[in-house]
Amino acid sequence: MELYFFNTKTRKKELFQPQQPPRVGLYVCGPTVYDYAHIGNLRAYVFSDILRRVLEYNNFQVHQVMNITDVGHLVSDADEGEDKMLVGARRQKKSPFEIADYFTEAFFNHTQRLNIKDPTIACRATDHIQEMIDFVQVLLDRGYAYEISDGIYFDISRFPHYGKLSRLNLEEQLEGARVEVNPEKKHPADFALWRKAPANHIMQWPSPWGMGYPGWHIECSAMGLKYLEGFFDIHTGGVDHIPIHHENEIAQNWGFTGKEVVRFWMHSEFLQVEGGKMAKSLGNIYTLEDLEEKGFDPLAFRYLLLNAHYRKKVNFTWEALEGAQRALERLRENFLRFKEASPGRGNQKGPEQFRTEIERAFNDDLNVPRALALTWDILRGEDPTLEYYKLLLEVDRVLGLGLEQVERPPVEEIPGEIKKLIEQREEARKKRNWEEADAIRDHLEEQGIRLIDTPQGVRWERIKKKGS
Ligand code: AMP
């Protein structure tokens, strides 16, 4: 089936075909490891995970490269302020190298708990200083860069397509970035490729231009070109990367290779919290651990994200997360009916139709909300046959909700008086005395017992007691 993705470069859905099928070169802009990833950052990686899984669903072999930024990303993306790593290190009273190790491990721990697949190659900027120096040297040799007293800068006047990805002209871009103008730069939007380090700077390496450290943008160009061998079929990031980081990567790649190496640029929208921006001052920057401390399953957060298209903003609220957790529990519960059904019963032609429609949704620029709705149509409306069970597992190869591992919890001995109440409710239901049946169900919920009516009879599970 044909596969379409929205390409930020053209602002259109385009037919996707890799340059060397079945291999797909995917570059994912990775985390800056100066702190824990927050749930907004994690949205960007759930998106790239879904993208990868849809590519794999289409039988492509995805070669995924992700950078780990452990040097060079300044407090403002537009080359201003201190290195984020140094700020983080000071706060934690550790060396930048120690916090890089610690937060890289924490990052992958969080992504794994969200069922995000590990990249094929995760590469740290500080392990590739030589590649970056060589890259900068080529840009200097070809006249795309120049040296001033504090570093080597890219000369954007040499690249006529600067600003094409973000569709901003330079004035607009500068207004947005509020770049403090360094009078030695030829143009205010010229950006640092290499910075000369003051003597007391903790992170510095020898280079032809003295001791220093690389800019943030150069790492993605240097490591991407190295590990994807020039074939970037897709490059992803959050929408905030479009106007600066990715414009700069395009300019650098052009200077180095003489062409645009990225075929598809794909960007995920932001996660907002309670309708607004996440900010330290608002105290609303949450990590996966914050969610877990409140008793949420990390996959409930994944489920919440699956409900929205990646190019739409998502509003995170605790109520929405509770809703997602309940929906995920119901989904698992319904899935178990399919798992436990006797094989071979029922429907003949339904599953194929669903399979096609779900694949069509995945392949239409990752329309996961539609695929999820179709999954629910199966769970709610179809007989639990083996064919559907297999289809559900197949769909979950993309959704990543871990259905294969879902088991019924071991049966717990039920206290006598609760058993009696359940029987009383069954009696009431038989007599069509709904009022009494509902009253008993509500009473049990207050005691922390939820009843689930299934075709095989009533089941129960423990839930949080109301008010506790
Ligand atoms: P960083 O660690 O700052 O380099 O960012 C990692 C990723 O998170 C990047 O792809 C950003 O675009 C993305 N990102 C940052 N904030 C948010 C947010 N609130 N919602 C979604 N993505 C975000």
Ligand code: ZN
């Ligand atoms: Zn990047």
